[in-house]
Amino acid sequence: MDTTHTDMTKANKRKYALEKFSSKLFLVCALLSVFSLVLIVGFVFYKGATPFVSGEYSFINFLFASDWVPSEDKFGIWPMIVASLYATIGALVIGVPVGLFTAIFLAEIAPKSVAKILSPAIQLLAGIPSVLYGVFGLAIIVPFLQNNLGLARGQSLIAVIIVLAIMMLPTIVTVSETAIRAVPKAYREGSLALGASQIGTIFKVIVPAAKSGILAAVVLGLGRAIGETMAVILVAGNALIVPTSLTDSVRPLTTNIALEMGYAAGTHQEMLFATGIVLFSFILILNFVLSKLSKGGQ
Amino acid sequence: MRQAKDAVLRGLLWASALVSIGVLLLIVGFIFYKGIGYISFDFIFGDYSPTGGGGILPMIVTTIYTIIISLVIATPLGILAAVYLQEYAKQGRLVNIIRFATESLTGIPSIIYGLFGAVFFVATLKLGMSILAASLTLTIIVLPVIIRTTEEALKTVPQSYREGSLALGTTKLQTLYKVILPSAMPGILSGIILSIGRIVGESAAIFLTAGTVAAMPDSIFSSARTLTVHSYLVTQESGDIGLAAAVGIVLIVLIFFINMTATFISKKLNKADF
Amino acid sequence: MKVLKKTWLSAAIASSFVLAACSDGQQADQATSGDGETIAISGSTSVGPLAEKLAAKYETDVNVNIEVNQIGSSAGITNAMNGVSDIGMSSRDLKEEEKEAVEEVVIAYDGIVVVTHPSNSVKDVTMEQVKQIFTGEITNWKQLGGDDLEIVVVSREDGSGSRDAFQEIVGYSSGELIRNAIVASGNGNIKTTVATNKHAIGFISFEYIDETIGTLNINGVAPTADNVLNNSYALARPFLFVHQAGLHEAGEQFIDFILSSEGQDIVEEAGAIRLD
Numbered sequence: 001m002d003t004t005h006t007d008m009t010k011a012n013k014r015k016y017a018l019e020k021f022s023s024k025l026f027l028v029c030a031l032l033s034v035f036s037l038v039l040i041v042g043f044v045f046y047k048g049a050t051p052f053v054s055g056e057y058s059f060i061n062f063l064f065a066s067d068w069v070p071s072e073d074k075f076g077i078w079p080m081i082v083a084s085l086y087a088t089i090g091a092l093v094i095g096v097p098v099g100l101f102t103a104i105f106l107a108e109i110a111p112k113s114v115a116k117i118l119s120p121a122i123q124l125l126a127g128i129p130s131v132l133y134g135v136f137g138l139a140i141i142v143p144f145l146q147n148n149l150g151l152a153r154g155q156s157l158i159a160v161i162i163v164l165a166i167m168m169l170p171t172i173v174t175v176s177e178t179a180i181r182a183v184p185k186a187y188r189e190g191s192l193a194l195g196a197s198q199i200g201t202i203f204k205v206i207v208p209a210a211k212s213g214i215l216a217a218v219v220l221g222l223g224r225a226i227g228e229t230m231a232v233i234l235v236a237g238n239a240l241i242v243p244t245s246l247t248d249s250v251r252p253l254t255t256n257i258a259l260e261m262g263y264a265a266g267t268h269q270e271m272l273f274a275t276g277i278v279l280f281s282f283i284l285i286l287n288f289v290l291s292k293l294s295k296g297g298q
Numbered sequence: 299m300r301q302a303k304d305a306v307l308r309g310l311l312w313a314s315a316l317v318s319i320g321v322l323l324l325i326v327g328f329i330f331y332k333g334i335g336y337i338s339f340d341f342i343f344g345d346y347s348p349t350g351g352g353g354i355l356p357m358i359v360t361t362i363y364t365i366i367i368s369l370v371i372a373t374p375l376g377i378l379a380a381v382y383l384q385e386y387a388k389q390g391r392l393v394n395i396i397r398f399a400t401e402s403l404t405g406i407p408s409i410i411y412g413l414f415g416a417v418f419f420v421a422t423l424k425l426g427m428s429i430l431a432a433s434l435t436l437t438i439i440v441l442p443v444i445i446r447t448t449e450e451a452l453k454t455v456p457q458s459y460r461e462g463s464l465a466l467g468t469t470k471l472q473t474l475y476k477v478i479l480p481s482a483m484p485g486i487l488s489g490i491i492l493s494i495g496r497i498v499g500e501s502a503a504i505f506l507t508a509g510t511v512a513a514m515p516d517s518i519f520s521s522a523r524t525l526t527v528h529s530y531l532v533t534q535e536s537g538d539i540g541l542a543a544a545v546g547i548v549l550i551v552l553i554f555f556i557n558m559t560a561t562f563i564s565k566k567l568n569k570a571d572f
Numbered sequence: 573m574k575v576l577k578k579t580w581l582s583a584a585i586a587s588s589f590v591l592a593a594c595s596d597g598q599q600a601d602q603a604t605s606g607d608g609e610t611i612a613i614s615g616s617t618s619v620g621p622l623a624e625k626l627a628a629k630y631e632t633d634v635n636v637n638i639e640v641n642q643i644g645s646s647a648g649i650t651n652a653m654n655g656v657s658d659i660g661m662s663s664r665d666l667k668e669e670e671k672e673a674v675e676e677v678v679i680a681y682d683g684i685v686v687v688t689h690p691s692n693s694v695k696d697v698t699m700e701q702v703k704q705i706f707t708g709e710i711t712n713w714k715q716l717g718g719d720d721l722e723i724v725v726v727s728r729e730d731g732s733g734s735r736d737a738f739q740e741i742v743g744y745s746s747g748e749l750i751r752n753a754i755v756a757s758g759n760g761n762i763k764t765t766v767a768t769n770k771h772a773i774g775f776i777s778f779e780y781i782d783e784t785i786g787t788l789n790i791n792g793v794a795p796t797a798d799n800v801l802n803n804s805y806a807l808a809r810p811f812l813f814v815h816q817a818g819l820h821e822a823g824e825q826f827i828d829f830i831l832s833s834e835g836q837d838i839v840e841e842a843g844a845i846r847l848d
Contacts, residue, residue: 015469022471026382029375033445034399036438040406040414047417069747070730101314109311118319125322127553129499129526131533132546136325139332139539143768152722152771155754166325169318199304227407229502230530238729238755249754254409254502259757261416261506263647263731269417276413283405347628426612426656427641509641512624521612521639534757535617537764 044280048273051075056267062274068240070260070268077275079242083157083250084226084282086243090161091168091225096218098165099172100207103217106173107180108202119177126170130224134231137163142235151247155237158246163235164228168221175220179213180206219290226283229254253279329550333543341544346512354545356514360429360522364504365497367433367518368440373490375437376444377479383445384452385474403442411435412506420507427509427521435507436500440493447492451485452478484564491560495553501526525549609822614641615648615661616733617758618682618777619811622842623661629838630829636822642758645733649674652814658823662812663733663777664740674814679830681845683778684738684807685795686788687763689770694718696789699806703742705773708750713771725753726765726774734759737809738775775807779843797845811844 052059057075065076106115106122141162142154183206191201207214237249238259251259257272257279264272344353379396387393415435425431455478463473479486509521510531523531529545532538613623620642627638643651645662652660653673666676686702688694694716697705704710706725714720728735730746739745754772756762762774767784778795781787787795790807799805813827829835836846 019469019471023382023386026378026386029378030380030382030387030396030445032375033379033403033441034396036441037399037403039418040403040410040438043414043418044410067747071746074747098314098318101311102318105311105315109308110315122319122322124554124557125326127495127499127557129501129529129546129549129553131501131526131530132329132549133325135529135533135539135542135546136328138533139543140324140328146769152724152769153752153754154769155765166321169322173318197300197304199307200300203307223405223407227409229407229409230505233757234530234533238757239752240755241751249752251755254407257409257413258502258505259729259755260731261413263644263650265647265650273413273417276410279407280410283407287405510643511639511641513639516637521641535760537760537767 041280044273044276047270048275048277050270051267051274059274062271063278066240066242068256070264070271073267075267075271075274077253077256077278079240080251080253080256080275081278082242083236084252084254084279086157087160087164087232087250087252088222088226090157090246091164092218092222094161095165095168095172095221095225099169099217099221100176100214102169103173103176103180104202104207107177108198108206119174122170123174126174130167130228130231132231133163133167134234136166137231137235145247153237153247153249155235155249156247157236157243157250159235160232160250160252161246163231164225167228167231168224171224172217172221175217176210176214179210179217182213183209215290215293219287222286222290223283226279226286227254229258233258253282326550329543329546331543332540333545333547336540336544337547342548345514354525354528354548356512357523357525357528357545358548360508360515361498361524361526363429363515363518363522364433364436364508364524365494367430368436368497369490369493371434372437372440372444372493376441376489377448377486379441380445380448380452381474381479384449385470385478400442400445403438404446408439408500408503409506411439412503415503415507426519427507428519429508429515429522430518432504432508432524433518435503436497439500439503440496443493443496444486444489447489448482448486451482451489454485455481488560488564491556491563495556498524498549498552498556499526500524501530505530525552609820610637610639611659611820611823611826612639612641612657613648613659613661613813614643614651614657616645616663616811617642617760618663618734618779619645619661619679621779622680622811622839622844625842626830626835626838627826630826634825634829636826638826644729644731645736646731649814652816655816658815658819659827660814662814664737664809666812666814670814674816677813677815677827677831678810678847679813679827680811680836680839680847681800681808682811683795683797683800683805683845684734684741684775684809685778685781686773686775686790686807687766687781687785688773688788689766689768690784690786691770692718692786694788695786696792698791699742702790703744706742706750706753707744707748721771723773724769724771725750726756726762726772727753728759728762728775729755729757733809734775734777738807741807741809777843778845781843800845808845 051057062075062077064078066078067074067076106119137159141159145151145156145159146154187205187209188201191205196204232252233255236251236255238251238255239249240251241248243250253275257275261272341353343355346352346354346356383393383396415431419425419431419434420427459477459481460473463477504524505527508523510523510527511521512523515522525545525548529542533542620640623640627640631638645664648657648660649662649670651657663682694713697716701710701716705723710716711723712720713723727749754765756765759776759780762776763780763785766772766774790805793799793805795805800808815823836848840846
């Protein structure tokens with residue numbers, strides 16, 4: 001009797017210890033993502049800030065100077081900032097309306113049988129490696145711009161914008177379609193009952209009701225556009241000028257990193273990390289603005 | 299007037315749908331049209347040859363290596379992290395910080411992961427440009443995906459399962475792996491499959507961490523190139539669009555099967571369970 | 573619930589497979605490092621294709637494993653200096669501080685050819701004109717007697733050995749390069765860009781010459797191996813292998829193979845210029 005009692009407490013103790021240990025283990029696993037984030041941000045910022053902290057280079061100059069000649073110790077990324085901004089805005093201007101309208105079409109207008117085939121197909125396209133969009137851009141869009149529109153350089157800002165807009169389409173369509181489908185039936189029926197047309201209902205009732213989901217779609221698309229690298233290298237031309245027209249060759253921030261990281265060393269490499277910091281800040285600011293926007297709208 | 303406006307808007311909706319579906323069809327059509335001529339048994343299962351011709355077996359093997367290594371590390375870590383967040387943690391500051399970190403990791407562009415991997419794993423940890431360095435970088439990339447989907451899956455497990463199990467006198471841990479995790483399995487699996495898609499599609503981060511060696515890797519410490527990086531490099535270096543498209547076909551078919559499997563698994567398991 | 577148990581089981585089996593695969597890989601690794609050593613080579617994208625061909629031939633005869641990473645001359649030299657690679661490939665002469673840190677071996681010579689779209693009627697330019705084109709003083713093919721087309725300059729990236737060698741011989745610096753030049757990150761990339769754009773001008777290694785692009789004579793001299801050897805064609809540079817003092821034996825033997833007449837035959841086949 002006595003022995004079984006102690007056995008049981010022993011077993012219970014062991015169980016208890018195991019429980020305690022496992023909950024600690026789970027916590028450690030969960031903290032790993034915090035650790036990774038701190039490590040990544042820390043590394044990128046530490047590396048990128050080094051040339052400026054030592055006072056050898058001015059961060060303001062780095063941002064606003066337009067000479068990038070690493071072999072002559074000139075590091076100015078203004079052309080790339082402008083290129084990234086233009087490319088992202090341009091892609092949004094084309095990709096968002098087309099994507100949103102396609103989503104509305106699939107959710108509200110297309111016959112169910114058609115939507116049932118198209119929606120999963122578009123979802124599948126969201127998973128295609130972005131490099132393939134770049135290959136398409138280089139093989140079809142660049143020659144088209146040169147041969148049919150008479151551009152001297154097919155590798156240009158407009159080519160980047162088109163490739164990015166196409167690339168973000170599946171994401172925007174899929175996410176906004178989900179948001180539109182989630183709008184309660186009652187909204188639709190109420191509006192129609194009040195005599196509004198189908199189109200009127202869509203634009204005055206359904207789209208506003210799905211607004212936060214649509215904004216999420218835009219944020220996702222934006223993230224893909226501004227962060228895209230390899231597809232962009234193939235069609236951007238990577239020239240170091242501040243673009244003044246859609247037909248100029250450009251070098252966005254991401255391309256600058258990928259193009260030169262392979263052989264950069266010393267200050268040059270640190271400057272590429274600094275380029276990474278700028279890219280990082282861009283994404284943080286854009287996400288912040290868009291989340292404010294979506295909250296303000298609600 | 300209103301009718302005219304409606305008609306214009308309706309026209310725009312149709313036009314947008316036609317444009318986007320048309321363009322996407324064009325891309326897939328283009329890749330199949332350009333690449334299909336290259337597809338053969340030797341192309342897929344043949345060794346690469348630097349003198350031209352040859353197959354993509356080394357790239358397929360490299361891709362499989364990166365998938366296996368990053369998932370072997372990320373899956374248990376991600377699942378356990380999600381378990382902590384959903385089942386153990388008290389909602390509070392710590393959980394908010396962890397959630398914030400996970401979300402932020404999702405938003406970082408892959409080129410930044412590449413930068414980090416190239417300096418941390420490749421140089422600081424002295425792994426060199428290698429499959430291992432790329433896989434570890436990919437681990438961080440897919441970790442948030444697995445945490446997120448597992449958390450969602452855990453949320454769908456009815457509270458009554460937990461209560462019922464605990465009422466029978468099992469410990470929390472037993473409940474967890476005998477009741478909760480099995481019911482959340484479909485969701486977890488589709489998260490893993492999503493991660494495979496992400497790994498297969500990744501280029502910038504792998505390019506900077508695994509290097510570009512076009513040869514059969516003989517260990518995970520070898521530098522090598524994945525399918526996606528290969529597709530980029532043949533476009534970039536030799537301008538061989540047909541070859542790049544052929545690799546693209548392999549990638550698209552792969553992604554297609556990955557997605558089908560995800561749908562299939564989650565449907566089947568859902569039916570079996572509920 | 574039964575189904576779920578099965579899933580768990582299969583998951584367990586799958587993961588044990590994975591683990592088995594991993595340990596297999598490690599064993600295999602240890603095994604190979606016993607027999608054949610690995611020679612890690614990195615650097616110039618101009619030397620790279622030649623090095624790959626040499627390695628492919630050498631690996632069929634000798635049990636070694638040669639890794640060739642094409643990442644640009646400067647990076648290759650840096651890698652050789654800090655020991656990341658056994659051998660660095662360079663397509664430009666070494667700088668003074670680099671010469672102190674590594675030993676160099678010339679494995680071949682190569683010419684740089686100025687290329688245009690095959691339809692371009694301009695076939696002959698002077699060295700001075702090349703400089704004016706790349707620095708933006710000449711901006712239209714009309715100025716060289718060609719069609720009325722804007723000139724689109726295509727250059728390699730900063731840090732490329734071909735670009736360094738080209739700029740040094742032609743006589744302009746990176747800062748002087750026309751700003752809106754398209755920057756392409758490899759010989760192949762320049763070739764395809766130029767081959768598909770009738771405005772374009774670029775420069776590539778002799779190895780990459782084929783019928784998809786037009787080549788320009790410089791000062792009336794055609795870009796051929798003979799003209800490089802008799803010093804009448806100025807745009808030439810050595811292909812270097814660089815390594816730290818005390819390279820392992822496998823690496824030394826590979827270099828000996830390249831310098832042998834069998835190795836030099838491969839050099840010639842690849843389109844580069846043999847040493848002898």
